Every structure is written in structure tokens, then in C-alpha cells.
Amino acid sequence: MKKIYLFTLMLLAASSLYAQNVQFGLRAGPSFTTLGGEDAKNDDLKIRIGFHAGGYASFALSESLSFDAGLQYANKGAKATDGSSSSTLRNGYLDLPLLLKIHTGDMFYLLAGAQPSLMISSAVILEDSGNKVTVDGSEVRELWKDADLAGVIGIGVDLGAGINVQTTYEHGFINISEISGEIYNRGLKLSIGKTF
Numbered sequence: 001m002k003k004i005y006l007f008t009l010m011l012l013a014a015s016s017l018y019a020q021n022v023q024f025g026l027r028a029g030p031s032f033t034t035l036g037g038e039d040a041k042n043d044d045l046k047i048r049i050g051f052h053a054g055g056y057a058s059f060a061l062s063e064s065l066s067f068d069a070g071l072q073y074a075n076k077g078a079k080a081t082d083g084s085s086s087s088t089l090r091n092g093y094l095d096l097p098l099l100l101k102i103h104t105g106d107m108f109y110l111l112a113g114a115q116p117s118l119m120i121s122s123a124v125i126l127e128d129s130g131n132k133v134t135v136d137g138s139e140v141r142e143l144w145k146d147a148d149l150a151g152v153i154g155i156g157v158d159l160g161a162g163i164n165v166q167t168t169y170e171h172g173f174i175n176i177s178e179i180s181g182e183i184y185n186r187g188l189k190l191s192i193g194k195t196f
Contacts, residue, residue, distance in 0.1 A: 021060035025162070025195035027070065028053035032190075034078040035089070037175065037182035048088060050075025052095070052189055063103070068111075070097045073120075076185055085128040091144060092121035097152055097168075111154035111168060117185075118147055119176075145176050148185055162195040 031050040034040075054072030061067055077089035099113035122144055123136035150173065156166030172185035 023058045023060075023195050024055065025058065025193050026053075026055050027072065027191045027193040029189060029191040031075055031187055033076045033185065033187035035183050036172070036186045037184045039177065039180045039182050040078075040184075045078040045080050048075075048077045048079045048090070050077070050090070052191070054095070056097075056193070058101070058195065065103070066101045068097070068099045068101050068113075070095070070099075072097065074117075074187075074189070076187060085126070087127075088125040090123045090125060091119060093117040093119050093148065099152060099154075099168075101156075107158050109156050109158070109166075111152065111156060111166065113152050115150045115152050115170060116147065117150065119144055143178055145174065145178055147174065148172050148176055149174050150185060164193045164195065166191050166193065 029052060031052045032047050033050060034045050034047050052072045052074035054070055056068050056070035059067045059069075072095045074093050074095045076091045076093055079086060079088045095115055095117045097113065097115045099111045102110045102112075104110060119141075121136070122141045123134055124140055126133045126135065150170040152168050152170050154166055154168030156164055158164050168189050168191070170185065170187045170189070174184070175182050176185060177183040
């Protein structure tokens with residue numbers, strides 16, 4: 001994992017050296033997440049709706065290509081139901097999306113890249129017949145690994161006045177479970193951004 005962060009820092013440094021133009025912005029919106037992998041298939045998991053929010057810097061590399069580096073807080077996890085009872089996994093991450101942005105015209109753009117993440121919190125919410133219990137703390141946090149790495153693809157549109165809307169799909173490549181075989185983050189983010 002140290003190699004991933006070293007590579008990230010090198011990429012940021014190199015992009016800033018070659019950048020012709022740097023812009024900063026804020027981004028936020030809903031997240032639609034679940035878990036994938038062999039050990040998640042048998043649990044009949046449903047989508048969990050959370051949120052993400054943070055900032056970004058956009059480095060223009062050419063007229064049609066830029067590099068976006070962001071820092072976001074993101075809710076992730078999944079939900080499972082069984083009759084009148086349900087359980088919701090709510091993991092909080094700091095995401096560092098590192099994305100190449102390819103402008104396909106005046107308005108539309110494509111996104112592709114990688115996203116290292118650090119877990120900062122974890123909780124399980126149990127509900128049964130109207131009763132609700134939240135379990136958090138070190139016992140829940142120790143079930144999950146500290147870091148994740150996802151591939152990201154997406155599409156967006158510039159609406160003018162620095163406002164943009166984009167959607168990205170995140171596909172985790174690191175098994176995040178400390179206690180079972182294969183569990184990976186999966187998610188879709190719908191974002192509204194404002195570049196200053």
C-alpha cells in the first residue's frame with residue numbers, strides 16, 4: 001500500500017510541473033454503494049444510499065486533457081434485509097480520486113483513473129420490528145482493512161459558470177475484509193461540482 005501512496009505523490013508532483021492551468025473546486029452528492037466478491041454474493045445485499053463531499057484540483061495538461069485530484073469523505077457499505085429485520089453496514093472513507101479527464105467537446109467529458117481510500121469509521125445498524133441499534137467502535141472497525149484501491153470510470157457535463165455534473169463508477173480491487181475471503185467495495189457516485 002505504501003507503493004500506491006508513493007506513486008500517487010509522484011503523479012501529483014509530475015502533473016503540477018506540467019500543468020498550464022490549475023483550478024480548484026468543491027464536489028458533493030449521493031453515493032449508491034454495495035459490496036461485491038465471492039463472500040458477498042450469498043448475503044443478498046442491497047444498495048445503500050449515502051453521500052460524498054470534498055474538494056478537487058484540476059490541472060490542464062492540454063486543450064482536451066486534464067488531471068483531477070480530489071479529496072472526499074464518502075459513505076460506503078451495503079444493506080441486507082430478511083423479513084422485518086435489516087442490517088446496514090456504514091463505512092466512512094477518505095477517498096483520493098486521481099482521474100484523467102478527456103474533454104469530448106465543449107460540454108461533455110470522460111473520466112478514468114484510480115482511487116486510493118483510507119477507512120476512518122465503521123458501524124452496523126440493526127433494525128427489527130421498529131427497534132434500532134447502532135453498533136460501532138473498535139470491535140466493528142477491526143473487521144475491515146485500513147485501505148482500499150478502486151478503479152474509476154465516469155462521464156460528466158460542464159453546464160457553464162463553473163458548474164459540472166458527473167457520475168462515476170468505482171470498482172474496488174482490494175479485499176477489504178479482515179475476517180473473510182473476498183469482499184470488495186462497489187459504488188456509484190452522482191456529483192455536483194463547482195469550479196472556482
